[in-house]
Amino acid sequence: MEQFLQAGIIGVSLGAQYALLALGFTLIFGILGVVNFSHGGFYMLGGYVAFACVEHLGLPYPLAVLAAILVTAALGWVFELLLIERLVDDHLATLMLTLGLYLVMSTVMLQVFGPLAMDFRFPVTGALRAGPIYAPLENLIVLAICLMAILGLWLVLFRTDLGRGLRALADDRQVAMAQGLRPRILFPAAFALATGLAGLTGALVTPILSLSPGVADPVLATSFLTVILGGLGSLGGAALAAFIVGIVEAYTSVYFGGSIGALVLFVLVLLLLVFRPQGLLGREARGA
Amino acid sequence: MKIRTTMLVAGLATGVGITAAQAQSCELKIGAMGPMSGGAAQWGLAMYSATELAAAEVNAQGGLKMGAKTCKVVVVPYDSKYTADAAAAGSNALAAQDIKLIVGPVGSPEATGIKPVAARNEQLAWNASYAKNALETKYPLMFHIAPGPSAWADAVIKKAKTVFPMKSVVLIAPNDQGGTDIASVDAEAYKANGVTATEEYYQRGTTNFAPIVTRVLALKPDVVDTASSPPGDAGVIVKQLRLAGFTGAIGRLGGPGTDEIVRVSGGLDVLQNFYWFETVATADPKVQEIDALYKKLLGKDPVGGTAMWADLPAARMTLKAVSMAGTDDAKAVAVALRAMPVEDPNMGKGYWTGKKAFGIAQELHFPFGIGIIKDGKNLGVERQEAHRD
Numbered sequence: 001m002e003q004f005l006q007a008g009i010i011g012v013s014l015g016a017q018y019a020l021l022a023l024g025f026t027l028i029f030g031i032l033g034v035v036n037f038s039h040g041g042f043y044m045l046g047g048y049v050a051f052a053c054v055e056h057l058g059l060p061y062p063l064a065v066l067a068a069i070l071v072t073a074a075l076g077w078v079f080e081l082l083l084i085e086r087l088v089d090d091h092l093a094t095l096m097l098t099l100g101l102y103l104v105m106s107t108v109m110l111q112v113f114g115p116l117a118m119d120f121r122f123p124v125t126g127a128l129r130a131g132p133i134y135a136p137l138e139n140l141i142v143l144a145i146c147l148m149a150i151l152g153l154w155l156v157l158f159r160t161d162l163g164r165g166l167r168a169l170a171d172d173r174q175v176a177m178a179q180g181l182r183p184r185i186l187f188p189a190a191f192a193l194a195t196g197l198a199g200l201t202g203a204l205v206t207p208i209l210s211l212s213p214g215v216a217d218p219v220l221a222t223s224f225l226t227v228i229l230g231g232l233g234s235l236g237g238a239a240l241a242a243f244i245v246g247i248v249e250a251y252t253s254v255y256f257g258g259s260i261g262a263l264v265l266f267v268l269v270l271l272l273l274v275f276r277p278q279g280l281l282g283r284e285a286r287g288a
Numbered sequence: 289m290k291i292r293t294t295m296l297v298a299g300l301a302t303g304v305g306i307t308a309a310q311a312q313s314c315e316l317k318i319g320a321m322g323p324m325s326g327g328a329a330q331w332g333l334a335m336y337s338a339t340e341l342a343a344a345e346v347n348a349q350g351g352l353k354m355g356a357k358t359c360k361v362v363v364v365p366y367d368s369k370y371t372a373d374a375a376a377a378g379s380n381a382l383a384a385q386d387i388k389l390i391v392g393p394v395g396s397p398e399a400t401g402i403k404p405v406a407a408r409n410e411q412l413a414w415n416a417s418y419a420k421n422a423l424e425t426k427y428p429l430m431f432h433i434a435p436g437p438s439a440w441a442d443a444v445i446k447k448a449k450t451v452f453p454m455k456s457v458v459l460i461a462p463n464d465q466g467g468t469d470i471a472s473v474d475a476e477a478y479k480a481n482g483v484t485a486t487e488e489y490y491q492r493g494t495t496n497f498a499p500i501v502t503r504v505l506a507l508k509p510d511v512v513d514t515a516s517s518p519p520g521d522a523g524v525i526v527k528q529l530r531l532a533g534f535t536g537a538i539g540r541l542g543g544p545g546t547d548e549i550v551r552v553s554g555g556l557d558v559l560q561n562f563y564w565f566e567t568v569a570t571a572d573p574k575v576q577e578i579d580a581l582y583k584k585l586l587g588k589d590p591v592g593g594t595a596m597w598a599d600l601p602a603a604r605m606t607l608k609a610v611s612m613a614g615t616d617d618a619k620a621v622a623v624a625l626r627a628m629p630v631e632d633p634n635m636g637k638g639y640w641t642g643k644k645a646f647g648i649a650q651e652l653h654f655p656f657g658i659g660i661i662k663d664g665k666n667l668g669v670e671r672q673e674a675h676r677d
Contacts, residue, residue, distance in 0.1 A: 003502060003503075003506050006502050007499065007502060010498045010499050010502065013498075014496060014498075106325075110325060114591070115324060115325050115326075115329035115330075115333060115591075116329060116330055116333075116520075116548060116551075116591075117519075117520045117523065117548060117551065117552045119551045119552075121554060125531075125554075127531060127533075129533070132533075134531070134532060134533060136531050209495050209496055209524055210495070210520055210523060210524050210552050212326070212329070212520055213325055213326075214325055214326035214329070214520075215495065217326075217493065218493045218494070218495050219495075221493070249499065250498075250499045251499075253490075253499030253500055253503065254499045254502050254503045254506075255503075257488060257489065257490075257500075257503065258463065258488065258489060258490030258491055258494060258499070258500045258503075259463040259489050259490065259491055261491075261499065262491035262494075
């Protein structure tokens, strides 16, 4: 029973982190139709920006997290405006562009910070304990921030003109443009929102786990897996799938070991692709 | 008179310049291969730093004598990413530059990947993996930088038991050859010393080990051993074990990387009780001189920690063998290497081993060390002598 409860706590914690990553990934696909291969890179960049702010500028950690969000969002905005925007309807070109950006980002981080893991620590340590059950304080803080960020994103998308505009472009770009919505303003905004979320996640999670140029690869794989499970482009699906992935990963790893845990996730996605190719909450085809 | 002196000086300077140019009339490229990014980057960068130092040493003496020529040695690094396919691709990429000698790769998957391709390319390579088939008689151009756990695990466990009494251990390692080949040998060594051993494997690329830590702690082990997990992974495992309340000792019967494990886990206060196999006798002042030598010759600090020290003899002996053979042809260099005594200016004397484990005596065996951290204090590394097969 203790193990069961502990696995549940770990699963929810993992799910919240995956949700933040997957929401950004699916936001870009849902609105722009771009599969963003640089998403893991923005996670890594968020970690390094926060680390540099704390270590070299002496900023308090919360300000460093804010700086990470702003830098990754600004870079995403510029990248979309200058490069993606020109080729936004060419799926292969945007795929190569985002992959190229990721390679540039990881190489720059490798050159600037070196290949080894940084000594980057979360400012709060310790755990809430109830007998053998424990919940690390850092994970609880990250969980709370993740839930607030998810709520904030929902409010932006469903309670603001910006969100209505973005959703309209995602539903049917031609009709939205005919009604006066301007992709040249809204697309970079969507990209910045998504990369800012990735930067936030990187700034929060890398001091808990580790920060090195290699951290981006597994993040991209997990984001991909989650959004496919949830349905490419579906925000609700991504959030739901993220928690499913986190909980399945936790329970299978705890009860069957680390190798089986990874296998079960991929089998789950495989089965879903066979029986429900559009994902849990996805539509059969993008409207845009 | 003044003009004549100036002309003489200029003439001498030109002469010196010509002599230096003649001294390094050719260029010998050698490869340095290993993971230079990701969780095991420290090991690949160690390989690169060691090869750089060996090259800088001969270049500082005017170059490497190869037959009638004296060549400048240039090191070409290749990031083999701890994967078989990247190591195989690396062999081809280096062959395309006419490189016949490779110091590296590091991991078992890399060793598996490079062996057939390097044999086809007629390249000599030195792998540092602890794979059960690190050397094979069918690949006579493959050499081995240091022995695997079958040569030293027993000594480390015996020493660890005197400091940290233990009856059970869980070994955590990646679920590929880089993990299973080492953890399974370690487990046998623990069992031979009366310690119950359980192996736990994870998918390489795992970033959050909390579920695996929960599973491990359910077994209530006295000790957890991170075996051959990359140092970055091992640091996270240690951090999450301590956060989960594990107070037992943590062992490391695998590749080097204690510095990085300490850093990633959160410091000695978090690590608390730790024992590890050290690839070289790091307390030896002669061994410690290597970093200063590197800085003197290359003007920067080496990367790779003690792994760099362990890789250095292979790079030095390879260059010496090139001189003896008078060529960089891999087969001729291999013949020269086999005839050389195992000796290094910093490591001292060692032995050619590997006949017993692999059927081919192409493995360097130098004195090694056993490190202990107790109650958050580093007690240092105890020297262990090398032994013949």
